[in-house]
């Protein structure tokens with residue numbers, strides 16, 4: 340039997356009846372953009388994250404892009420300013436910065452958490468720095484009082500890329516409520532996935548919320564009246580309807596992922612394989628991905644494939660080594676580069692079976 344990396348069909352089949360009924364309802368309503376489903380979802384998400392405002396947008400990249408675009412229109416930052424960002428992240432984090440003509444300044448991750456090394460941020464702050472973007476990579480929260488103090492000392496915004504960590508905590512707060520603004524992705528494979536693209540921004544800053552909401556809708560708060568130059572980036576009623584249903588099960592799904600992660604950590608015993616660390620507070624990880632490291636990563640991937648186990652690499656090429664960013668290709672970020680050489684993501688989801696988990700573990704222990 341093949342163990343799929345992620346059986347999305349099975350994930351969504353868990354909620355088949357509810358979703359089918361709701362989709363028919365939206366279909367029959369005749370109202371498909373900016374209606375009650377989106378309004379409900381924005382309220383539900385804001386309540387779940389415990390923030391003043393949530394704004395639905397078209398996808399996670401747009402959520403990030405629009406946060407920066409709003410800050411630029413508000414005069415908080417301007418093209419040419421610098422944004423500190425982890426060097427080890429999905430390309431969207433960097434694209435959102437460069438798309439706004441801001442300059443990403445890469446900071447190395449902590450080899451134990453794969454998240455930005457907060458102790459290495461201050462040395463990268465210059466007179467042009469306006470923000471720090473943190474990415475809760477693989478579903479693991481990154482935050483600290485030191486980070487907050489740093490932002491205060493240098494008057495910087497902190498922006499959370501929460502695309503991989505919806506539902507995770509820092510102390511008793513949810514990621515997405517820790518800083519000035521946060522971006523969410525509802526790409527189907529994310530922990531809260533739609534049946535297509537979707538995204539959201541959360542914030543406690545009412546001015547930012549108002550500005551961003553207008554920009555996402557052609558720059559207008561009143562139909563055909565354009566106060567600022569905006570874009571079209573909207574969450575639609577069908578996706579919001581699905582998300583309203585799935586949000587109610589998110590805590591269960593994340594708990595199930597924690598069980599799978601604990602099983603792997605307890606049962607994979609192979610000196611060649613470095614396991615991810617369970618944070619002391621289990622609520623600080625929602626295990627969007629279960630990422631191991633191995634010096635012979637490519638051989639390990641081949642071995643697992645022969646054992647019928649699908650794996651993926653998140654990510655094979657770091658942003659600063661991509662062709663799209665030749666201006667940064669000369670940078671040397673050895674920890675980031677080592678991570679990209681060595682990581683491999685194992686199957687993890689809310690629907691993986693005990694048998695499948697055992698098959699994965701046995702194959703890893705045989706390597």
Ligand SMILES: *Cc1c(COP(=O)(O)O)cnc(C)c1O
Pocket residue numbers: 398399400401428429431432474500502503523524525526536537538
């Ligand atoms: C998925 C993801 C995004 C982008 O989300 P989309 O909805 O695909 O645009 C941004 N950042 C990170 C870390 C992601 O994993």
